[in-house]
Amino acid sequence: MPLAPRVVVVHRRSELDELVDRHGTRGQVEFFLRGRGRGLGEVQARHDALVLARRRVAAAVPQGWRTASAERADLDRFAFEPQDVVVAVGQDGLVANAAKYLDGQPVVGVDPEPGQHPGVLVPHPADAVGPLLTAAADGRARCRPLTMVRATADDGQHLDALNELYLGHPTHQSARYVVRAGGPVAERQSSSGVVVGTGTGATGWCRSLAAERSSPLALPGPDAPQLAWFVREAWPSPTTRTTLTEGLLGPDDALEVVVESESLVVFGDGLEADRLVPVWGQTVRLHRSPRVLRHVVGAGGR
Helix, strand or coil: CCCCCEEEEEECCCHHHHHHHHHCCHHHHHHHHHCCCCCHHHHHHHHHHHHHHHHHHHHHCCCCCEEEEEEHHHHHHCCCCCCCEEEEECCHHHHHHHHCCCCCCEEEEECCCCCCCCCCCCCECHHHHHHHHHHHHCCCCEEEEEEEEEEEECCCCEEEECCEEEEECCCCCCEEEEEEECCCCEEEEEECCEEEECCCHHHCHHHHHHHHCCCCCCCCCCCCCCEEEEECCCCCCCCCCCCCCEEEECCCCEEEEEECCCCCEEEECCCCCCEECCCCCCEEEEEEEEEEEEEEEECCCC
């Protein structure tokens, strides 16, 4: 007999939870916030909205289905099942945080505070989750396949991300490497890191980098197979150049980076704890991932 569908609710601790952990009591939290010109009310309201949204999602799960909960900090240790339906309750970034650990499971993004966030990846209110769950479980949901980016090291290790991957020093000090952008020309560089992003990431870090330098690049859309890449603050010297600092990668192209510094890292979507640590002389290829995120946008059709 097949197992009942399982709904995995992904969330992160609220600001209030973290403040109570740090200061011990709500009274101490209120004193701390008041000293910084803030009030407990706004923090409490966001906490309450998150709790209410999670309760409404739990109430929408059909009777007899299995449920599980995964906190953001534990995603790298959570065992997702192939038939899971994942519900991310929080801000847009939470969907990106979960994406790297999924392999085809549909994701429903729920905004606990509609109108307070961009809502690109969490477009659904908690009250609308019920029909989305049943549609996702039986294959009827309308899913948008979102392109992901992958870093592949020459020892076989790899890491995926939905928004972008960063390669550089963990403290953003100068990183040295040789870069090749899908062609025969290679360039030795010293910079504060390399960012390779998808069309989903083009609304975040990549957009900021493009705007800061008035880049003429046409950034890709979320389901486009192209990737955008930028070198941050490349520094010219007698041995380093600044010619290859941005571009687009086609579906079969890769940005190749040969590491010439110690202690560099590769991480994605802000999860610095889950990283690759390439060593001197190692090559890392940054390219389109063979996986996509199945982002649920509606309950009907395919």
